Amino acid sequence: MPDLRDTLPAAVDAALPAARADLETLVRIPSIWADPDHAEDTRRSAEAIAGLARAAGAADVRVLSVEDGAPAVVASWPAPEGAPTILLYAHHDVQPTGGDEHWTSPPFEPTERGGRLYGRGAADDKAGVLTHLTVLRAYQAVQGGPPIGVTLFIEGEEESGSPTLTAFLAEHRDLLACDAIVIADSANPAVDVPALTTSLRGLVDLTIEVAMLERPVHSGVYGGPVGDALTALCRTLASLHDELGEVAVGGLAQGTSAAPDFDEATFRSDVGLLDGVELIGTGTIPERSWQKPAVAVLGIDAPRVDEVSNVLLPRARAAVSLRLAPGDDTRKAQDALAEHLKAHVPWGAKVTITPGHGIAEPFSLDAAGSVYDMARRAFADAYGNDVVEVGVGGSIPFIAEFARTFPGAAVLVTGVGDPASRWHGIDESVHLGMFRTAVLAEAYLLAELAG
Template sequence: MPDLRSAVRNALPPARSDLESLVKIPSIWADPAHRDDTRRSAEAVAALARDAGAASVDIVAAPEGAPAVLAHWPGPPGTPTVLLYAHHDVQPTGGDEHWTSPPFQPTERDGRLYGRGAADDKAGVMMHLAVLRAFRELRGGPPVGVTLFIEGEEESGSPTLTQLLAEHRDRLSADVIVIADSGNPATDVPALTTSLRGLVDCTVEVRMLERPAHSGVYGGPLGDALTALCRLLATLHDDKGRVAVTGLVHNTSDAPDLDEAQFRSDAAVLDGVDLLGTGKLVERLWQQPAVAVLGVDAPRVAEAANVLLPSARAAVSLRIAPGQDPAVAQRALTEHLVAHAPWGVHVTVTPGAAAAPFELDAVGTVYDVARRTFGEAYGNAAVEVGIGGSIPFIAEFARTFPGAAVLVTGVGDPASRWHGIDESLHLGMFEKAVLAEALLLAELGESTGA
C-alpha cells in the first residue's frame, strides 16, 4: 500500500494537467453548436485511455447519439471486472459573463479548480484515469479487469444510453460498477450515494383567446393567459410549500438531518427567505417529491404591450421519490394541471423527459470493502447519503446488470456548484478520491487472489 500511495501521488500532477485540458473543451452536447467540441472531447479522452495502457479503446455512439469512450484493461485470471463510469459532456455555462473567471479557462483559487466540468464530471473521468496510470506504474496494469465507459450525453438525460447498453452489453458487463458522478457531504468525508430521486417534466400551455385583445377595451371581463397560468402554477404547492399534487410517493428517512444554517449557506439563500415544506431536510431533499417551474414563454418586460395575451406556457419539472413509478407521477401531474385550470381556460399538457428514481441496500462484501478503503483514504468513515437530483442512467445500469454491485461516488462537495456559476473542484478532495478508488481496486483484486 505505501507503494500504491506513492504511485497515486506521481499520477496526480499529470492528471491535473489533463483535467485542465479537458475543461478547456466546451463539450456541451445539448447545444448543437458544440457537437464538434463534444466529439473532440471524446477523442481526447480516448487518447488518454490509450496512454494509460488500455488494451482496446473505441469511440462508440448510437444513431443521433453523443460519442462515448469504451476502453478495456484485462486483469489477472480469476479477478472480477470493474466498470468505471463517468461522463465528458457538460452543462451550458448559464452566461459566461456571470463567472468570476471564464468557464472554459480552468483557474485555481484557494485550493479549488474553477471551470465548467471541473467537478461535473471531467474530474470523474480523470479520477479513473489517474488510478489506471498509478497501477500501470506500480505493476503494469490494474489488479482487476477494468472497463472504462465515459458517456457523452449524461447532461442531456442519456437519451441513447439504453441503445448503447444493448449494443455493447457483453463489453460492458461487470461484477462491480463504480459511478463517479455524485458527491460528498464535505471535502474530507466520503459518501456512498444510495438513493436518488427520479424526474418527470412537462410543458403546460394555457389558452384564453384566439388572438391578443386590447387590455383597455376588453380588460376586466376578459383575463389574460399569463395571469391564468400563474394562478395554475401556484396550485402546485400548498401554503407551506409542500407539493400539492396528489398520488405521489412520500418517504421518510432515518439518516441524520442536515444543519439548516449550513444548507442555507451552501445554497446561497437570501436572508428572510423561508424553506419550503415541513419535516426533516434530508426527507425533503432525498425522499419526497419537489416541483419547480423552470421557464415561462411570455413577452419580455421591455417588449410588453397593453394587450391581453391569448396564450402562455411554462416548463414544469417534478422530482419524484424513490419507489415512484415515473408514468404514474406524469399522469398525476397532468391531471392536477388540467383539474386546477382557472376560469375555464383551455389547458394542454405535453409530457417531457422522464427518469426513474433509484435506491439500493449497500450490503455485501463490495460495499464493506468500499467503506473500508474510502475511510482509509479520506481519514473519516464513509457515510450513506441520498441525492435530490436525478441520474437516470444509474437505474438503467442496475436493470441491465442486475448481478453487479453498484457504487455511486464522486468528487463533488457542497461548494462545487454543479450546473451553476463558478463550478469548481476541491483539489485536496480530488487526491483523496483517486487514492480511495485505487485502494478499492487493489483490495478487490487481493480478495480474489490477484
C-alpha cells in the same frame, strides 16, 4: 516486499501533476452535447479521453456511439487470471454555462482559487473521468497495470438525460460486462467525508399551455370582464404547492430518512439563499431533498418586461419539472401532475398538456455485501473518516439502466463533488485536495477487490 496498498499513496501523488494538467485540458473543451453547435467539441473531448486511456496502458480503446447518440469512450484493461472486472463510469459532456458573464472567471478557462479548480465540468464530471484515469496511471507505474480487470466507460450525453444509453448498453453489453460498477457522478457531504449514494429521486416533466383568446386585445378596453392567459397560468402554477411549500399534487410517493438533519445555516450558505428567504416544505432537510417530491417551474413563454404592449395575452406556456421520491412510478406521477394542472386552470381557460421527454426512474439500493464492505474500508482509509450513505435529490437516470443490464454487479455511486461544487451552476468547481483523496480511495478499492 511492500504491500500493494503501501505503494499507492506515493504513486497517486506522482500521477497528480499530469492529472491536473489533463483535467484543465478537458475543461477547456466546451463539450455541451445538448447544444448542436458543440457536437464537434464533444467529439474532440471523447478523442482526447481516448488518447489518455491509451497512454494509461489500455489494451483496447474505442470511441463508440449508437444512432443519434453522443461519442462515448470504452477502454479495457483485461483481468488477470481469476480476477474480477470492474466498470468505471463517468461522463465527459457538460451543462451549458448559464451565461458566461455571470462567472467570476471564464467557464472554459480553468482557474484555481482557494484550493479549488473552477470551470464548467471541473466537478461534473471531468473530475470523475480523471479520477478513473489517474488510478489506472498509478497502477501502471506501480506494477504495469491494475490488479483486476477494468473497463472504462465515459459517456457523452448524460447531461441530456442519456437518451441512447439503453440502446448503447444493449449493443455493447458484452464489451461492458463486469462484476462491479463504480459510477463517479455523485458527491460527498464534505470534502473529508466519503459517501455512497444509495437513493436518487426520479424526474418527469411537461409543458402546459393555457389559452383564453383568439388574439391579443386591448387591456384597457376589454380588461375587467376578460382575463388574460398569463394570469390564468400563474394561478394554475401557484396551485402546485400548499401554504407550507409542500407539493400539492396528489398520489405521489413520499419517504423518510434517518440521516441526521443538516445544519440549516450551512445549507443556506451552500445554496446561496438570500437573507430572509424561508425554506419550503416540512420534515428534515435530507427528507425534503432526498425522499419527498419537489416541483419547479423551469420556464415561462411570455413577453419580456421591456417589450410589453398593453394587451391581454391570448396564450401562455410553462415548463414544469417534478422530482419523484424513490419508490414512485414515473408514468403515474406524470399523469398525476397533468391532472392536477388541468383541475386548477381557472375561468374555463383551455389547457393543453404536452408530456416531456426528461423521464428518469427513481432509484434506491441496499448497500450490503462484500463489495460494499470493501468500498467502505477503502474509502475510510483514504479519507480518514467512515463512509456515510446519502441520498441525492437529483436524478441520474442511467443508474437504474446499469442495474437492469448487469443485475449481478454491485453498483457503487461515488463522486468528486461537495456542496460547494455548484454542479450545473455558476462558478462550478472541484476541491483539489478531495480530488487527490478520491483517486486514492478508488485505488485502494481496486486493491481490495484484488484480495
